[in-house]
Amino acid sequence: ADDGSQVGAIVGGVIGGLLLIVLLLILVLVLLRRKYTQPKKPKASASSTLPFNISSDVHGDSEFTPNEPAVHIEQDDADVDHLYGNTGIDNIQRNIPIDNLLPYVAKVKANGNAELERIFKTFSDLPCATQTAGKGVPTKQFNRFRNIIPYDHTRVVLKEIPGVKYSDYINASYIEGYPDVPRVYIAAQGPIEQTAGDYWRMICQENVSNIAMLTNLQENSKPKCYAYWPKNEGEKQTFGNIEVTNIQTDNNYLDYVIYKILVERADEKRTIKLFHFTSWPDHGAPEDAYGLLAFLKKVKMSNHSTGSPLLVHCSAGVGRTGTLIAIDMLLKQAQTEGEVDVNSCVHKLRTQRPFMIQTPEQFIFLHDAILEALVLNDTCIDATDFNKKMLELTKVIPPQGETRIQELYQMLETLKPSLNLTDTKAAREPANAKKNRNPDILPPGKSRPFIISVHQSGKTDYINALYLNGYKNKDGFIVTQRPLPDTLEEFWSLVYDTGSSCIVTLDEENVFNDLDSPAYWDNESNSFGMFEVTVQQENEMSGYVERRLTLRARGKASSEREIVQLHISRWPRFTKDEAKMKSVISMITAMNNFRIGHGKSPVIVQCIDGAERCGVYCATAIGIERLQVEQQIDIFSIVKKIRKNRPQFIKSGEQYTMCHYLIQDYMNQFETYSNFKEIC
Missing domain, CATH: 3.90.190.10 (Protein tyrosine phosphatase superfamily)
Incomplete structure (x- = not known):
């Protein structure tokens, strides 16, 4: 019995000693943590x-x-x-x-x-x-x-x-x-x-x-x-x-x-x-x-x-x-x-x-x-430095053999967002899915316009389109796909319901001649469901056609609306296609001049899928807006921003480079930067 008591005492002493050591170690760790993790702060008064x-x-x-x-x-x-x-x-x-x-x-x-x-x-x-x-x-x-x-x-x-x-x-x-x-x-x-x-x-x-x-x-x-x-x-x-x-x-x-x-x-x-x-x-x-x-x-x-x-x-x-x-x-x-x-x-x-x-x-x-x-954000360039900076951006860098613009585009690709199924739920509903040209290019619910006029006649309120902010105006643009035969009425409902008075058409006229891509206007007068569209005037401009249209909604009093359509003659296929590049700049300039007298109503920008050409056009137009206000250019930030709701904008490094050349062409219309500032 005495031996058992001695053993028990020894075991108890060892355990007690170990516990004491553990407690001391914990105390030391706590004190060290307090010392190195807590910045000093003023003390509260005693009576707080x-x-x-x-x-x-x-x-x-x-x-x-x-x-x-x-x-x-x-x-x-x-x-x-x-x-x-x-x-x-x-x-x-x-x-x-x-x-x-x-x-x-x-x-x-x-x-x-x-x-x-x-x-x-x-x-x-x-x-x-x-x-x-x-x-x-x-x-x-x-x-x-x-x-x-x-x-x-x-x-x-x-x-x-x-x-x-x-x-x-x-x-x-x-x-x-x-x-x-x-x-x-x-x-x-x-x-x-x-x-x-x-x-x-x-x-x-x-x-x-x-x-x-x-x-x-x-x-x-x-x-x-x-x-x-x-x-x-x-x-x-x-x-x-x-x-x-x-x-x-x-x-x-x-x-x-x-x-x-x-x-x-x-x-x-x-x-x-x-x-x-x-x-x-x-x-x-x-x-x-x-x-x-x-x-x-x-x-x-x-x-x-x-x-x-x-x-x-x-x-x-x-x-x-x-x-x-x-x-x-x-x-x-x-x-x-x-x-x-x-x-x-x-x-x-x-x-x-x-x-x-x-x-x-x-x-x-x-x-x-x-x-x-x-x-x-190290992508903003002052207007006075832009021509010089373009030489640096387009210079091939060994050993990769890429330009700085291409490197920036690859960074944009790394940062490209994606839309989840919840974002595009409405676009994928059975009644709406057939209205999409490309099932991968869909508008998120938070940025799509809701069409009202045709919805009242039993159709859904959906069209494949989305709002896009300009530099100065919220929802300054609506980008949309080329209308399908079954969505012509929805297209004109979009124009009518959003109060738009300007349409920018980026598909050449010769594509609007088959069953898949009917023209949404006519040289005289045409009906699209509840809407009647009449061409009042057509003028050949430098690289584009300007049409003056009248839009009427049947059954609605005082419904007549004057619409301007700016229609590209030839879209540039590469960045050195200078004549066609100038056509894009001329259209943007005409659009901006038209908007001066028409408040903040959105401009509808249309291409085949609502992404490929619309992205280049809108990024350039927003870049010119910023240039006019702040005398700065930042295409990288603009593309990053507009991709949030349409990741398919600017699908290649070539298109990203084109945006830079388009802005450069716009600036070079003025002989000196001082003249440019006076015009802005």
Whole structure:
């Protein structure tokens, strides 16, 4: 028995010793992890009261449930490291060299962005500092959302108005720039009516010269921001002792508008710019980063030498606002260090204002944006350098024997998107499938036009066509296939229902003479179901035919519509076919001149399958639009963008090269670049 007791004691001692060693090792690992993974952050004050699990209140920039109770826990001198103690291993500093950014983003976006969504969940929504000032004011009067309150240590403190309670408060936060530069940005909520005057007080006090606004005034019928500036040129608004006047509105851009505002207070007069980005959907992210990056570039050019903070706001001032600020910070880090650390950037922003970068969609978009800016966006060429750059782009590079244009096209092929079965569900329905010339070239539901007139007579609302944005106009084009014998009525319903008054026909006239491809017009008059089309005039132009048509819909009062058809005579077969290339440019010029007097109605562009020639034509036309507005050319970005809804656009390196030569031919119509600028 004594031997058994001794053995038991020995075994127990060994086990106890091993457990002690394991516990010590765990403690050491935890301490090392704390040391190397957690950046230092300011400590919360001893009396802070912290809402627990408030992330359940946050959905995009949406309103919070006003009566939802919050569970509170008391923190005694709470260390921020403990508040972020559940952030997980993914918040270890992760510097990604620019050369590795493309494979890294591809990896974390695999399987439906599952890895990025998992990483995003490791960011805590718990406050990391006191919010005494914001919680001490009447919430409905000063805070758009009850749970998004600025931290005391970063809040913008307004100069008090004597005798006016809470006059030092506004829901806005100073945000550090890269690297640790104080007060580079002010992140703010969109003003409500009661705080619009405070907004202008802040703008004057902080000497703000530029504002980046990322929300519309209303979204999904809900108010998102009060109109704190006059939207029409020449209009004035007064806020207390501050008068603001809209002296210029520049709406030449698809995704944003630029307002020039005169601000007057007492003897002080100065001008600021308000950059209003209008294409960021509520509860999500932009469809692609191209427009937002162009917007940010404009903002930064304007704010470059002012020395004043950039005011950024959306509705809540955290989701879209945090995303734009993070993009700017990471681009600066990349420029300085040659690498980016997305996770640390998000973590740092959240120590200065709660919920910065608010949704997984915004976190995913952040990665798309920096990839676009750093890896894919070195393709923009100034108009003054284009002829010189074309020599470089078309020069054969040994030993591969390819040109730089061909290399860029191969990159586009690598990035080519695909449409899934859900995207094209309507196009594949039995009643619609027979309306498609090519079963592989189908419009996604989100971008197809719905035809109404023939739908009312018992046909479906489907036609193989899709909307395409121009550079300045949303849905500026509709691309469609050559009508089939059974879809001629649908084609004219498309023209009639969308209000289009211009058709660009890219198939030569001799193909419209068989049973498979009947002409959808006639030299005199013809009927197509409920529509009657009459050719009023036909003129031979330089490389194309211009027809003036009259379109009537039977049974509809005041239905007569004047239509212009621009019909190519000969499509260029290769890039050195200069005469035919000039025909395309002449048609684009005629189309643009026609559109000047016809508002923003879409131009219908038609080729055999709605892809092959339509892609070249539309990419070139959009490129010319940008050239006219910004004196820059970026065919790579245009093709990447238009392929999102029709991956079959620009099917070869030859077509991609043709787009460049077409723009060059357009520019060379003018003797000098100075003449070109005057015309633009």
